[in-house]
Amino acid sequence: xxxxxxxxxxxxxxxxxxxxxxxxxxxxxxxxxxxxxxxxxxxxxxxxxxxxxxxxxxxxxxxxxxxxxxxxxxxxxxxxxxxxxxxxxxxxxxxxxxxxxxxxxxxxxxxxxxxxxxxxxxxxxxxxxxxxxxxxxxxxxxxxxxxxxxxxxxxxxxxxxxxxxxxxxxxxxxxxxxxxxxxxxxxxxxxxxxxxxxxxxxxxxxxxxxxxxxxxxxxxxxxxxxxxxxxxxxxxxxxxxxxxxxxxxxxxxxxxxxxxxxxxxxxxxxxxxxxxxxxxxxxxxxxxxxxxxxxxxxxxxxxxxxxxxxxxxxxxxxxxxxxxxxxxxxxxxxxxxxxxxxxxxxxxxxxxxxxxxxxxxxxxxxxxxxxxxxxxxxxxxxxxxxxxxxxxxxxxxxxxxxxxxxxxxxxxxxxxxxxxxxxxxxxxxxxxxxxxxxxxxxxxxxxxxxxxxxxxxxxxxxxxxxxxxxxxxxxxxxx
Numbered sequence: 161x162x163x164x165x166x167x168x169x170x171x172x173x174x175x176x177x178x179x180x181x182x183x184x185x186x187x188x189x190x191x192x193x194x195x196x197x198x199x200x201x202x203x204x205x206x207x208x209x210x211x212x213x214x215x216x217x218x219x220x221x222x223x224x225x226x227x228x229x230x231x232x233x234x235x236x237x238x239x240x241x242x243x244x245x246x247x248x249x250x251x252x253x254x255x256x257x258x259x260x261x262x263x264x265x266x267x268x269x270x271x272x273x274x275x276x277x278x279x280x281x282x283x284x285x286x287x288x289x290x291x292x293x294x295x296x297x298x299x300x301x302x303x304x305x306x307x308x309x310x311x312x313x314x315x316x317x318x319x320x321x322x323x324x325x326x327x328x329x330x331x332x333x334x335x336x337x338x339x340x341x342x343x344x345x346x347x348x349x350x351x352x353x354x355x356x357x358x359x360x361x362x363x364x365x366x367x368x369x370x371x372x373x374x375x376x377x378x379x380x381x382x383x384x385x386x387x388x389x390x391x392x393x394x395x396x397x398x399x400x401x402x403x404x405x406x407x408x409x410x411x412x413x414x415x416x417x418x419x420x421x422x423x424x425x426x427x428x429x430x431x432x433x434x435x436x437x438x439x440x441x442x443x444x445x446x447x448x449x450x451x452x453x454x455x456x457x458x459x460x461x462x463x464x465x466x467x468x469x470x471x472x473x474x475x476x477x478x479x480x481x482x483x484x485x486x487x488x489x490x491x492x493x494x495x496x497x498x499x500x501x502x503x504x505x506x507x508x509x510x511x512x513x514x515x516x517x518x519x520x521x522x523x524x525x526x527x528x529x530x531x532x533x534x535x536x537x538x539x540x541x542x543x544x545x546x547x548x549x550x551x552x553x554x555x556x557x558x559x560x561x562x563x564x565x566x567x568x569x570x571x572x573x574x575x576x577x578x579x580x581x582x583x584x585x586x587x588x589x590x591x592x593x594x595x596x597x598x599x600x601x602x603x604x605x606x607x608x609x610x611x612x613x614x615x616x617x618x619x620x621x622x623x624x625x626x627x628x629x630x631x632x633x634x635x636x637x638x639x
Contacts, residue, residue: 176269179227182247186229190243193236194277196228198268205272209319210260210517210603226252226266232277234352234360234391241389241632242358244271250635253385255295255327258319260517261601263331263384263637273389275326281305282392289397290349290366295326295390302395311397314341317597318504326390332382334597336464336503339552340432341398343597345381352392353380356628366394379623384599384638387627401432401466405474406496409486410457414438417459418528420484421551424463425524427480429473433464434552435503438531441546441559448508457487461551462499507548512564514572516580517557520587521596524554533586534558541579555596558583584610600638608639 179198186195196202202225207213227249231237244251252266253273266272279296286309293302299320302313316335317323323333329351334343341347350364364370364377380387411417417436424434437445437460442453453460461481465473478488491499509515522530527549534545547558560579584594584607594600594607609617620639624631 178247178249179269179271182243182249182271183227185243185247190236190239193240194230194232196230198225198227200225202226202228202272204257205254205274206266206268208254208257208259208262208264208601210598210601211262211265224268226268226270226272228272228274230274230277234278234354237273237278237354237389237391238358238360240271240273241354241356245356245358245630245632251389251632252634253326253330253389255324255330256298256319256322258323259327259331259601260519260598261331261595261603263599263601263634264327265602275324275389275391278326278391284309284311284397286311288366289399290394291397292392292394293325294392295324295329297325299323299325299328306397307400309397310400312400313347313395314398315344315347325393325395329381329390329393330384331597331599334550334553334555336433336435336550338550338555338597339434340430340466345378347396348377348381348393349396350394351377351380351390353388353390355388356630356632360391361388364394368396382599384601385634386624386638387633389633402468403466403470404432405465405470406491406493406499407463407465407474407477407481407488408456408491408499409461409463409481409488411459411461411486412457414459414531415528416485417457417461418531420461420481420486421527422525423480423484423486424461424477424552427476429465429477429480431463431473431477431552432466433462434550435462436460436527436549436551437462438534438547440544441507441548444508444546445502445506447510449502449506451502451506453502461486462503464496464500503548507559509561512569513561514564514569514576516560516576518560518580518583519555519557519595519598520583520592521553521555522587522590522592524551526590526592527551527554527556529590530556530583530586530592533583537579537582537586541575541582543576543579545579545583550596553596554592556587581607602637605637 205225229240231240249271251271254264275296278294280294283292316337317333328344332344352362439458446454474490481488544561547556549556594611600608
């Protein structure tokens with residue numbers, strides 16, 4: 161079947177002429193590049209995980225998706241970009257689609273460039289402690305590959321089992337281990353990037369140190385696909401710690417636990433992970449997963465220690481947390497693994513809920529103050545709020561909910577978004593930010609405007625215009 165024949169059912173009804181022409185051009189000029197023509201089958205490419213329709217309003221069988229290109233080499237990415245520019249079709253780059261802010265969402269009149277076939281681990285250099293990878297490599301797959309060398313890749317977003325390195329780079333993803341190892345930016349040394357004119361540039365370096373020129377690597381990390389398409393990354397690896405240990409500290413209330421976090425900072429121990437669960441989060445995890453966390457206390461600090469002297473670290477941390485009222489336990493390996501599984505996958509709803517998820521971050525010394533403000537927001541907007549936090553770096557993930565009950569699921573109350581905006585204002589008021597690790601995408605554009613000055617945003621747009629003067633890449637996102 162030719163591309164034109166494949167379009168027979170959609171050309172008149174849905175497909176834009178320029179998109180049809182672009183698809184035909186792929187077929188005639190670059191037949192080696194796999195494409196998927198707009199159809200119901202490509203409808204999922206319109207969304208990322210954060211913007212996909214919920215169960216109560218699934219994607220319609222009649223919904224028309226975008227044109228999708230699946231290049232298999234950097235050179236094919238260059239061809240795709242040049243062809244899209246020629247036909248005036250804007251480009252949305254997509255990794256695994258696990259993003260939560262709409263950064264990879266696409267309209268039917270756009271071209272989605274999927275990196276799923278750019279999935280090779282090109283090199284592992286144990287003595288340099290680096291790997292060179294393509295953007296479609298899954299985070300967990302990289303760690304599985306480098307483990308025999310005694311190394312690991314530190315960034316570990318909760319979606320590490322399904323998210324791609326390219327997507328992690330696009331959003332400067334964080335995760336649980338940020339407390340010790342930093343976000344993705346701290347693990348990216350160099351990038352190969354296809355720009356809007358189809359040229360391929362290399363930025364950064366292979367060495368740990370490197371200060372020649374402006375830091376363009378950091379500019380591309382977290383740029384959410386608006387500046388270029390990453391086709392290769394040189395990433396930093398670290399030695400697998402000789403030991404890891406999970407420590408729990410339960411407290412009698414959310415305020416007590418949130419205040420207890422300061423004891424970790426005051427101690428000499430530097431955990432790799434510090435997570436905090438408030439009381440409604442523990443209750444919700446138990447209801448959804450059948451666990452018994454709430455029986456052990458009303459809030460939880462969940463800690464992972466790593467490295468040498470693990471027993472001494474655990475002892476010192478126990479002393480510090482018991483001194484502020486925590487009921488502390490050094491967990492067995494089996495129980496620790498179960499707790500981390502609950503942290504990553506234990507949240508959910510037992511009944512249909514309207515839901516807004518957030519990703520605010522604040523100075524970690526202000527976490528307790530932010531948690532204390534939840535009650536007034538709940539009362540003002542008639543919502544429920546719970547939050548699990550990457551407490552080691554002040555990154556909260558509030559869940560704002562209201563039961564749907566017998567109401568129409570599509571009749572989503574405005575109060576949910578108003579409550580979310582109020583939490584954003586609270587975070588900004590204590591020196592925080594609207595996004596700690598999920599990016600801005602489309603979902604947080606209005607909130608970003610609350611944080612960034614007009615001059616700041618103008619400077620960002622000037623950078624975008626310098627690298628992408630025609631606005632080819634991911635228009636309407638991030639900035």
